Amino acid sequence: xxxxxxxxxxxxxxxxxxxxxxxxxxxxxxxxxxxxxxxxxxxxxxxxxxxxxxxxxxxxxxxxxxxxxxxxxxxxxxxxxxxxxxxxxxxxxxxxxxxxxxxxxxxxxxxxxxxxxxxxxxxxxxxxxxxxxxxxxxxxxxxxxxxxxxxxxxxxxxxxxxxxxxxxxxxxxxxxxxxxxxxxxxxxxxxxxxxxxxxxxxxxxxxxxxxxxxxxxxxxxxxxxxxxxxxxxxxxxxxxxxxxxxxxxxxxx
Numbered sequence: 001x002x003x004x005x006x007x008x009x010x011x012x013x014x015x016x017x018x019x020x021x022x023x024x025x026x027x028x029x030x031x032x033x034x035x036x037x038x039x040x041x042x043x044x045x046x047x048x049x050x051x052x053x054x055x056x057x058x059x060x061x062x063x064x065x066x067x068x069x070x071x072x073x074x075x076x077x078x079x080x081x082x083x084x085x086x087x088x089x090x091x092x093x094x095x096x097x098x099x100x101x102x103x104x105x106x107x108x109x110x111x112x113x114x115x116x117x118x119x120x121x122x123x124x125x126x127x128x129x130x131x132x133x134x135x136x137x138x139x140x141x142x143x144x145x146x147x148x149x150x151x152x153x154x155x156x157x158x159x160x161x162x163x164x165x166x167x168x169x170x171x172x173x174x175x176x177x178x179x180x181x182x183x184x185x186x187x188x189x190x191x192x193x194x195x196x197x198x199x200x201x202x203x204x205x206x207x208x209x210x211x212x213x214x215x216x217x218x219x220x221x222x223x224x225x226x227x228x229x230x231x232x233x234x235x236x237x238x239x240x241x242x243x244x245x246x247x248x249x250x251x252x253x
Contacts, residue, residue, distance in 0.1 A: 014051050020216035023049045025197030032175075034202040035195070038209040047197040054210045058221070061192045061206040062228035065168065069232020073167020074098065076159075077222070078180050084172040087219050089158070095226050098162040100180070102155055109183040112165055119160060122152035168192060170225050173212045175199045194221045 017023065025031065025039065025047030038057075040050040068075055077099040079088035085101040092099035100108070108115050125145060128134050134142055169184045171177045174193040181203065184191050192206040193199070194217075201207035211217040 010052070010055060013055055017051045017054065017210070017220075020211075020220050021214045022054060022210040022217045022220070023051050024211045024214070025049050031197045032200050034200050035197045035209055038201075039197060049197065049209055049211070051210075054208060057206070057208045058224060061208055062224060064190065064206050065170075065192065065225050065228040066232035066235070068167045069229040069234075070236050071167065072233065072236050074162060074164065075226070075229045076100070076162060076166040076169045077226075078104070078169060078177050079172035079218070079222075080104065081173055081176055081213075083213055083215050084218050087215065087222055088172065091219075091222050091226055092158065095230060096161065097226065097229075098160070098166070099158040101158060104177065104180045104183075105155055106179065107183075108159070108180070109165060109169075109187045109189065112187075115156075115159075116163075118152060119156050119162075122149065122156050123160065125149045125152070165189060170222070172218055172222070173199065174201070174204055174207070192225060194218065 023040075025035075027045050028042055028047065031039065031047055035047075038050055038053050040048045042048065065075065075097055077088050077092045077097055078101075079085060079099075080101055080103060088099050089101050091097075105115065125134075126149060129146075129149065134145060137145065165187055166189055169180060169189055169191050171180060171191055171193040174181050174191070174195050175198055177193075181191055181193070185203070190205040193201075193204045193208065194212045195201050195204065195207050195209055196212040197209070199207075199209075199212075201209060208221055210221065
């Protein structure tokens with residue numbers, strides 16, 4: 001009976017993936033050799049992705065995302081291609097997760113301390129601006145500071161919450177985001193990635209071979225990974241209370 005339910009669920013998921021165009025790969029000439037096992041065939045020279053294998057990869061990636069959540073590590077979302085920017089930003093912000101949707105700044109992971117200094121500079125300028133503390137500067141100086149703040153916010157606003165190295169990085173299109181993938185590898189941070197048929201999936205710990213250009217596909221897979229991460233967070237064991245917290249609880253009682 002359980003097998004039948006699983007089969008029915010898989011069939012329903014396959015139909016959903018067809019509807020969002022997850023099965024569309026790229027042309028035969030642009031296919032990366034590492035994706036060959038995940039290609040069902042070709043239609044009009046376009047690769048058709050084997051969605052049953054996509055589902056298997058998705059389940060493995062979701063289980064890992066849950067574990068990242070259960071251990072209360074940070075999940076960083078990365079997607080700078082035009083089709084992914086708004087989706088990544090919206091989903092990340094709704095889940096309280098850090099994200100990168102502009103050009104990846106070299107050293108974001110491999111030179112983390114320096115990047116944090118830039119983030120802290122941004123937060124300091126923003127706080128001073130909100131408190132009116134920049135009024136002591138000349139008009140020209142305020143203009144220069146305002147420009148600096150805009151530039152900092154453009155590149156670093158999404159990673160304010162990245163106060164330590166992430167436990168995993170979720171990437172849209174590993175080929176496009178090759179620098180972030182390479183940095184994650186250097187700091188030994190596992191990568192989950194939505195990859196189309198042109199990506200080298202052999203370098204990704206948790207690849208999900210599917211359409212990485214269609215907005216519907218990007219949205220679906222990003223939500224799946226983030227929801228799995230949130231499930232893990234919800235199941236995470238409570239941290240033991242600190243001694244001062246215990247004393248405060250006794251006083252309230």
